[in-house]
Amino acid sequence: MGLFRRSTSIDVTVSPTVAVPRQTVTATISGSLDRVRSARLDWGYTNFFRYHWAGHADSAAAQVNDDLWLLGEVGTNYGGDRDTEEWVSVTATDLPIATGELAGGSYDFRVPSWAPASSEEIARWSCRLTVDRDGRDVDARGDFTVLIRPEDADAGDEPMERYDGAGETVIDIALPSPVYAAGQVVRGQVRLTPTADLPEGDLRVSWQRHRESHPLTKNPCATAPVDGPVVKLGKGIPLRAGSPIVVPFEVTLPADAAPTAAAVHSSMSWFIRAELFYAGFTSHMTERVRKPIVVVNSVG
Amino acid sequence: MSSAQPLYPDEPPPPARGLTREERGRDVSKAQAEVEAETSTGKRLLKSMDPRFVMSMADGYPAVLKQFLQFCLILIYPAWLFGVLAAAAIYYSVYGVLWVVFSPIRLWMKKNRPDDYAASQRK
Numbered sequence A: 001m002g003l004f005r006r007s008t009s010i011d012v013t014v015s016p017t018v019a020v021p022r023q024t025v026t027a028t029i030s031g032s033l034d035r036v037r038s039a040r041l042d043w044g045y046t047n048f049f050r051y052h053w054a055g056h057a058d059s060a061a062a063q064v065n066d067d068l069w070l071l072g073e074v075g076t077n078y079g080g081d082r083d084t085e086e087w088v089s090v091t092a093t094d095l096p097i098a099t100g101e102l103a104g105g106s107y108d109f110r111v112p113s114w115a116p117a118s119s120e121e122i123a124r125w126s127c128r129l130t131v132d133r134d135g136r137d138v139d140a141r142g143d144f145t146v147l148i149r150p151e152d153a154d155a156g157d158e159p160m161e162r163y164d165g166a167g168e169t170v171i172d173i174a175l176p177s178p179v180y181a182a183g184q185v186v187r188g189q190v191r192l193t194p195t196a197d198l199p200e201g202d203l204r205v206s207w208q209r210h211r212e213s214h215p216l217t218k219n220p221c222a223t224a225p226v227d228g229p230v231v232k233l234g235k236g237i238p239l240r241a242g243s244p245i246v247v248p249f250e251v252t253l254p255a256d257a258a259p260t261a262a263a264v265h266s267s268m269s270w271f272i273r274a275e276l277f278y279a280g281f282t283s284h285m286t287e288r289v290r291k292p293i294v295v296v297n298s299v300g
Numbered sequence B: 001m002s003s004a005q006p007l008y009p010d011e012p013p014p015p016a017r018g019l020t021r022e023e024r025g026r027d028v029s030k031a032q033a034e035v036e037a038e039t040s041t042g043k044r045l046l047k048s049m050d051p052r053f054v055m056s057m058a059d060g061y062p063a064v065l066k067q068f069l070q071f072c073l074i075l076i077y078p079a080w081l082f083g084v085l086a087a088a089a090i091y092y093s094v095y096g097v098l099w100v101v102f103s104p105i106r107l108w109m110k111k112n113r114p115d116d117y118a119a120s121q122r123k
Helices: A060-070 B031-039 B043-049 B051-058 B067-101 B103-112 B114-121
Strands: A010-015 A022-032 A036-052 A081-094 A106-110 A123-133 A138-146 A161-164 A169-174 A179-181 A184-194 A198-212 A231-237 A247-252 A266-278 A287-296
Touching: A010 A123, A022 A123, A022 B114, A036 A198, A060 B051, A138 B103, A161 B031, A169 A198, A179 A247, A184 A231, A198 A247, A198 A287, A198 B043, A231 A247, A247 B103, B031 B043, B031 B051, B043 B067, B067 B103, B103 B114
Parallel strands: A010 A138, A179 A287
Antiparallel strands: A010 A022, A022 A106, A036 A081, A036 A123, A123 A138, A161 A287, A169 A184, A184 A247, A198 A231, A198 A266, A266 A287
């Protein structure tokens, strides 16, 4: 009557539930299972990402689809992007099985220094137990949270990136530190150096975050950065060649900001961006620049 | 960020990451890549009438869905042919009028600015 025999349950718990890079966590397997062929303990993370689920992204049909969408025919779609998740294994060990029985035990794991921080958008760290047995297979997991503290982030002063405009005004963002915690106020200075006599400018700053999709096997989807609330720094700023202007600013990062992380299938980047509009209907293009920052967890 | 840190000997190396859409380059089917490689508009229009090109729009879809899409593409193939012919008719009539209208400027460029003219003729 093996079919109706009550299978003993097995449970995986990880302690401590919150860890930082280079800290050792312990998984405790409690309970036991019989008729086990093999058991595997896998440490790693579930990576959350978006991907292009079907069709070629640059296909002619995708262009026709975009045209129909612009005409108001939003019911049609070609391909499209979907949210998904995939397991990324960091270390895996086969557990010893004595006479077909898996007994409880404790196993240690040191969180690697490169571990992406836990967040709903990038990674959920777990210890997974996969049991292959004669009866129903078992897949149990114990989750834990990896926090990145300011001292765990290895960030230098990154160069400015100009992603829009003609560079008629050189914009430089000076920050006292490249690392900030979620919810922290970023205080810095924007330095405007006009290369010629230009119309008056309106200056704004905000945070920007970019969750990129780069799956290993699935098709990546196009992603775009998201800008935070705009802080207006000045209206009608005179822009004259040879007279640089320095404007201080304060930008508050969101309290629930997902930390900067680089995982296998997706990554999260943060920036402080500045944009300068020129007055009048002239051919001066809006300047947009950004400076990479590293966002870490707000600890304590 | 933290992946740039020196690796500790007691920890596994970080797993390799995938490529973004920009890093992978243009994502089109083989049939469409052949059409896009054509520099002549006429040949491009002609090749886009190839049923293989139309069928290739179902590439990259999961099995069953792909076959269903190919069936739908066969159904709309006459409309596709009509669309390409209509596009060709509009393209050549507008291009022809503009070719005549701008011919004095083109001839002036050919005579006085031969380098710029040669550059504008390259595709």
